Amino acid sequence: MIALETSFVEQMPACVSAKLDDYGIIAVSGEDAEGFLQSQLTCDLRQLAEYPFLYGAHCEPSGKAFSNFWLLPSSQGFLLIMHRSAIAGSLAQFKKYGVFNKVDIEDVSDDWFITGLFGTETDAFIADLNENTLQLKVGSQPNQYLLLSPATISTDYPQAYWDALEIERVRPQLTADNSQQFVPQMLNLQALGGVSFDKGCYIGQETIARMKYLGRQKRALYRLSGEAATIVPGTELERKVGDNWRRTGTVIMAVNRSENQQDLLAVLPLDIEKGTPVRVRGDEASLLEIHSLPYQLG
Template structure:
């Protein structure tokens, strides 16, 4: 199956599907530490991590990337999540010296052969770190995210953000949409395998459920990457069916999808014990066929 084509040179992708929330105030780290799955207190300025924001039952309001700046924290997530997630994030802020507001900083991605060298020349960074107007986070070889207070006006060719999201899909990186809020615990989208959960940081919203899933094996679903053929438009929330003998049975929901020339790559939450040779189709297109692809990281509890 043809994978998304990696750019042949450093290319910028304006990430207009993302939103940024800025936390300021002297208790910003302390407050966020009690709300999310990642260890906020462990971050120094110039460091970044993935994380999840759960309700009291451990179900996700959203996943995010967190950037630690000198005077603030930036939480980057899908814009579609904010209507429900932001009020929940701010719910207890009145009791702490913290201010939580959406901000209009720029979110960009850069990917392509030679991007690591380009970043080193442009910003003097070999790994995630501060830039003059924000931060740059290295998510994989030759793949970077940038957040900037001003538009950096980079002298690079520009491409659609769809290809960036396709590269994330192939890498098994999840992005919840509004349709999935309140459906999954963090382990169901593999946040533990991506460094987005700390099991030693102490209490936070939903922590009891997340810990139970690790230590008692309470999570029986996980994120998988699938690829195949489909002509109909595939969207987040579409139903996947798995072949069992002569029949097809509902198996899970599409998380993120990318399509081109009749080919589709997608992520989906499926039963954790799904066999590697399992065959899937989209419920709305009986002629579609999808196969599991290897995850580029180890999957554990």
């Protein structure tokens, strides 16, 4: 079995399959489903004519995100795959506006078996899948897939392996712990193709556009790793300023790679220097290193 401490983008495994227990799905269907979602989400559903699925965020009117997700069309409408804990916030917001549209909105998480798959030799695994399984290729080097099946899929690894690869890619999965705290650009979603700036109006669009065009972005998502006790979403971080420590950011997701070794994503000041010492607030023995981003923020 491959070790969790492995860097998966540097030492690509042959095949890792993980049951994604922490993921869930919202289904939106009905006559107005596409137009309704176009007015709610940061992604542009017109791009589904070119792409099989989209990445995006669902925000409140102030521009802060309830959730981020992968969206794909289904036989009855659209499916939004997100962290299960974030579903309640998004579902309530959708239903608030959905009463003015011909749409059906429901949590269908229990109707699907959600699997994460990645590696250099995934073809055989995919070939054995049920013909009704939906496949989303969400990454390369190594190839990475989200699989949605109405039937059980046998898996070999826990979700921490999938989360570790997502952290290496610096692609966040927003949980309820940080819901309605961050504008999508603070989570780097614009760099990941999750924000359209020319689709027209949607909920939260004014704040998101101002942050882009008026240069008001002050925070961004970074990967950090190092020695610390267990870290969970919402944990606060501090950076060293002279001889003192000052609050500097918030953890979005984290994985314990090995004993006392943490790998995490956190929202930090955009201009923080890579060599700045960072620690977990309340854990004076911890020390975290900031990594370079694998993409341009744009």
